[in-house]
Amino acid sequence: MADAPRILAEKLREHSRLSHADLAAIKLLPYKTRELSHNEDLIRQGDDPNVSALVVQGMLGRYHLLPNGRRQYLSFHMTGDLPDAQALFLDQMDHAVCAIGQAIVALLPHKDLLRTFEHRPKVGFAIWRETLIDAAIFREAITNNSARPPLRRMGHLFCELFYRAEVSGLTEAGGLELPISLSQFSDTLGMAIATVNRALARLRSSRAMEFRHGRLTVHNWPRLRDIGQFDPGYLHLRKSKPSPT
Amino acid sequence: MADAPRILAEKLREHSRLSHADLAAIKLLPYKTRELSHNEDLIRQGDDPNVSALVVQGMLGRYHLLPNGRRQYLSFHMTGDLPDAQALFLDQMDHAVCAIGQAIVALLPHKDLLRTFEHRPKVGFAIWRETLIDAAIFREAITNNSARPPLRRMGHLFCELFYRAEVSGLTEAGGLELPISLSQFSDTLGMAIATVNRALARLRSSRAMEFRHGRLTVHNWPRLRDIGQFDPGYLHLRKSKPSPT
DNA sequence: CGGACCATTGACCATAGTCAACCGCCGTGG
DNA sequence: CCACGGCGGTTGACTATGGTCAATGGTCCG
Numbered sequence: 001m002a003d004a005p006r007i008l009a010e011k012l013r014e015h016s017r018l019s020h021a022d023l024a025a026i027k028l029l030p031y032k033t034r035e036l037s038h039n040e041d042l043i044r045q046g047d048d049p050n051v052s053a054l055v056v057q058g059m060l061g062r063y064h065l066l067p068n069g070r071r072q073y074l075s076f077h078m079t080g081d082l083p084d085a086q087a088l089f090l091d092q093m094d095h096a097v098c099a100i101g102q103a104i105v106a107l108l109p110h111k112d113l114l115r116t117f118e119h120r121p122k123v124g125f126a127i128w129r130e131t132l133i134d135a136a137i138f139r140e141a142i143t144n145n146s147a148r149p150p151l152r153r154m155g156h157l158f159c160e161l162f163y164r165a166e167v168s169g170l171t172e173a174g175g176l177e178l179p180i181s182l183s184q185f186s187d188t189l190g191m192a193i194a195t196v197n198r199a200l201a202r203l204r205s206s207r208a209m210e211f212r213h214g215r216l217t218v219h220n221w222p223r224l225r226d227i228g229q230f231d232p233g234y235l236h237l238r239k240s241k242p243s244p245t
Numbered sequence: 246m247a248d249a250p251r252i253l254a255e256k257l258r259e260h261s262r263l264s265h266a267d268l269a270a271i272k273l274l275p276y277k278t279r280e281l282s283h284n285e286d287l288i289r290q291g292d293d294p295n296v297s298a299l300v301v302q303g304m305l306g307r308y309h310l311l312p313n314g315r316r317q318y319l320s321f322h323m324t325g326d327l328p329d330a331q332a333l334f335l336d337q338m339d340h341a342v343c344a345i346g347q348a349i350v351a352l353l354p355h356k357d358l359l360r361t362f363e364h365r366p367k368v369g370f371a372i373w374r375e376t377l378i379d380a381a382i383f384r385e386a387i388t389n390n391s392a393r394p395p396l397r398r399m400g401h402l403f404c405e406l407f408y409r410a411e412v413s414g415l416t417e418a419g420g421l422e423l424p425i426s427l428s429q430f431s432d433t434l435g436m437a438i439a440t441v442n443r444a445l446a447r448l449r450s451s452r453a454m455e456f457r458h459g460r461l462t463v464h465n466w467p468r469l470r471d472i473g474q475f476d477p478g479y480l481h482l483r484k485s486k487p488s489p490t
Numbered sequence: 491c492g493g494a495c496c497a498t499t500g501a502c503c504a505t506a507g508t509c510a511a512c513c514g515c516c517g518t519g520g
Numbered sequence: 521c522c523a524c525g526g527c528g529g530t531t532g533a534c535t536a537t538g539g540t541c542a543a544t545g546g547t548c549c550g
Contacts, residue, residue, distance in 0.1 A: 066392060072387065072388040121363050140309075143311070145387060181528065181529090229312055233339055437539045442497070
């Protein structure tokens with residue numbers, strides 16, 4: 001069930017073409033699985049891990065720890081994502097990774113990944129591409145948090161999470177589980193909790209979407225897309241858009 | 246004088262160790278140089294270039310174009326940087342790159358770079374690392390623009406630019422040329438021009454630094470570092486810190 | 491000399507942050 | 521079993537911060 005190589009191969013297929021030999025090399029990667037409880041840290045700022053994690057189930061988040069103890073969340077990751085692939089080449093973690101709700105990860109030793117890259121460059125390129133998409137998501141977050149007013153800002157985040165889930169086949173009944181608290185949204189979007197809440201209320205009353213009890217349901221995708229000014233180009237995926245509801 | 250391979254090799258040495266064979270492969274890379282005038286675009290959003298640029302002289306910036314025509318600047322790049330290395334693996338540019346002041350770039354064909362990577366994986370890994378540091382800078386920008394008040398936000402940006410320049414040996418007389426207008430700072434930091442100006446005035450009166458006529462001069466590095474809450478770890482460089490003034 | 495652009499500053503105002511109170515839920519422990 | 525405390529969400533009132541707007545001056549260039 002936790003067939004990490006298959007999950008990884010599926011993910012890479014979203015943006016890369018791999019040969020049978022490349023896929024075979026991926027299938028051979030050894031790994032261990034680990035279960036994380038809500039809010040548990042997988043890696044801390046300053047660590048130098050020798051494995052990288054693949055999300056198998058649930059959701060992880062990355063965050064900076066600020067001098068005053070508060071957090072700035074940087075991104076959220078779902079099944080198939082490699083939230084710390086960068087640790088393959090950067091010695092010290094400049095941010096931490098924690099579970100958002102309960103989650104399961106597969107841990108892939110760096111040495112096996114690196115050996116595979118030397119042997120099968122295309123596999124390395126696919127994972128490189130994965131890290132580049134990551135960077136594109138960060139760029140979009142800069143723009144989102146710096147240039148969009150609260151309503152659009154929240155809308156855009158929901159658009160991105162929904163779209164990425166849809167492409168990976170992780171949505172059900174027009175929505176997905178998002179065990180993110182208002183306080184975490186606040187630390188993600190740089191808005192006060194009260195503002196987050198008011199933006200959520202406006203999104204609800206616009207009938208574009210609903211976020212309740214840790215679950216996002218999209219009622220009217222085109223409207224939500226417009227509110228968030230969401231253009232999925234920056235995700236660099238090959239698959240088709242979510243169907244309008 | 247525009248010896249692009251040497252500049253690239255120097256840059257990669259800031260974070261990676263390369264063998265003689267790797268360096269030799271870099272020396273063989275063919276390239277063309279191009280001069281850019283102030284504000285000229287090198288690549289536009291949506292383009293699919295078949296070369297990547299290395300900054301040889303001057304400064305480039307990356308930016309998102311917003312629906313209302315405004316810009317959100319994402320990062321600034323100086324001699325040695327590869328501001329569009331990501332185009333090696335991502336088909337469409339999700340942002341544009343333009344010159345900040347007059348600049349010279351070397352254009353390296355993707356096909357030659359990719360061939361080198363297959364032949365000398367370590368060269369690929371070094372450039373991969375370069376793109377990962379890029380991503381770390383974007384992450385820091387998320388935090389900067391989302392969690393820091395105006396004075397710290399400006400301070401942090403100046404810290405980063407000064408520190409990076411220092412490590413690359415690009416500073417002179419305790420400062421460097423930064424041909425960035427207040428309006429561009431405004432579009433970088435998500436603050437109104439007036440706020441940018443007032444923050445600059447406060448930085449000046451704090452005697453930590455001065456920004457005048459497109460030139461940054463650092464008078465008191467520890468104080469500036471404190472104001473910007475700057476910790477250079479996220480830049481993942483091996484060299485030593487700038488000396489306090 | 492005129493115009494464009496950039497920097498600077500003051501006055502005003504809207505937005506979003508802060509604070510406090512309240513609710514509901516859940517888990518814990520008396 | 522119930523009481524309590526804590527956490528997350530919701531809402532209203534107040535306030536401060538930073539955005540908007542307008543006017544001014546300087547510089548460069550045509």
